[in-house]
Amino acid sequence: EVQLVESGGGLVQPGGSLRLSCAASGFTFSNYPMTWVRQAPGKGLEWISGVSGSGSGIFYAASVKGRYTISRDNSKNTLYLQMNGLRVEDTAVYYCAKPLRSTWSPGFDSWGQGTLVTVSS
Amino acid sequence: QSVLTQPPSASGTPGQRVTISCSGSSSNIGRNSVNWYQQFPGTAPKLLIYSNNQRPSGVPDRFSGSNSGTSASLAISGLQSDDEADYYCAAWDDTLSGQGVFGGGTKLTVL
Numbered sequence: 001e002v003q004l005v006e007s008g009g010g011l012v013q014p015g016g017s018l019r020l021s022c023a024a025s026g027f028t029f030s031n032y033p034m035t036w037v038r039q040a041p042g043k044g045l046e047w048i049s050g051v052s053g054s055g056s057g058i059f060y061a062a063s064v065k066g067r068y069t070i071s072r073d074n075s076k077n078t079l080y081l082q083m084n085g086l087r088v089e090d091t092a093v094y095y096c097a098k099p100l101r102s103t104w105s106p107g108f109d110s111w112g113q114g115t116l117v118t119v120s121s
Numbered sequence: 122q123s124v125l126t127q128p129p130s131a132s133g134t135p136g137q138r139v140t141i142s143c144s145g146s147s148s149n150i151g152r153n154s155v156n157w158y159q160q161f162p163g164t165a166p167k168l169l170i171y172s173n174n175q176r177p178s179g180v181p182d183r184f185s186g187s188n189s190g191t192s193a194s195l196a197i198s199g200l201q202s203d204d205e206a207d208y209y210c211a212a213w214d215d216t217l218s219g220q221g222v223f224g225g226g227t228k229l230t231v232l
Binding site: 035037044045046047050059060061062095100101104105106107108109111112113114 | 123153154156158160165166168171172177207209211212213217218219220221222223224225226
């Protein structure tokens, strides 16, 4: 059974940093690109960053480019999201997601439980 | 402002067929496949449709997807009360270096 477990969320002041982790199990982690998706309170889903199975291919949404860094450690089956320069509008539940097929198409059949990031003074 | 445009709300009565539209452009739906999600409050989204019209294992055939040009649709037939949820479309967008994009979501109410 595929499991994705996020951690690292919390309360941080504007301008601060956080590092999210997503521990994966139940599938061959290195075979799949992995993605972070967020959802602000009461709002819709927002794709924010993806990394290829090898880690060499990386994409970011314009809203986080230059502030967030996605990475993965295939030896630990773990996905990361380093978030710097956090803004109030980054407040959201952050999900890691695995695609059903090993493509960039955002068809995610497995999601973590989400971790809440709150940016507030 | 979402790259993919969905109506904010839709409604139907039990047993009815409803459709939810998703409008995009040549850089996303026009050249890449569409996926659809169902989400209940406080829970992670569930994949309903992938590759335009394919259902993952376990998704009832009451749910179907189609697309034409730069638009896509999700159809739900035999509407049930527990279909009341938020629905999102998603696709890859080839603008600039590429990224995934979601629609703004449609709140489906079963009357």
